[in-house]
Amino acid sequence: MNIALIGASGFIGSALLAEALDRGHRVTALVGRPERLTPHPQLKAVKTDVLDQATLAGQLRGHDAVLSAFSGHAQPDVLGYYLQGFRAILEATRAAGAPRLLVVGGAGSLEVAPGVQLLDTPDFPAAYKASAEGARQALNLLRAETALDWTLLSPSAEIAPGERTGQFRLGTDQLLSDAGGNSRISVQDYAWAMLDEIERPAHSRRRFTVGY
16 A cells, blocks of 8 residues: 655654554655655655645645644644644645545543543643644544545553554543553554554544554
């Protein structure tokens, strides 16, 4: 499969890139600094600016799927930059005629009780609120989308480097926790779940989540 991966050098994006290449897919990595990526026979590294919508549309054209791991974490205005970039990605994906758009989402919009999202709980870390709000608004934009075949994958509350086990659970709009009450997933298993969805679509026009 020919995959366009936006943000391939980031924390989650790099795990998605590794998983996609390990599975034998061809990947066009759209990043700000292509020189940072390790060369691979199945990898084409392309410099991009997601805010340049017209150029991005041309770069996305011809791929079987667009996978967005775009993030605004390094920007002074995390929320504003992320939403501006995400809207540009939506428009560029439409213009490119891409068959599918898969998006790295956040855990903040997952429910911890009926009608209560994790982001709105008193103990949600202030440092992550802007990025979590951006991911929540991105999900709302997707749910209002009428043209694209989209899927968004929310991680568990904690996502960190760890083992690639393949032993995880999938859910929909509720936060997943293990028997000890911990909500977590390794970035490697998150990437596994996302690539499974690319290869065997099961959540068209829906959000789903992954956790232990």
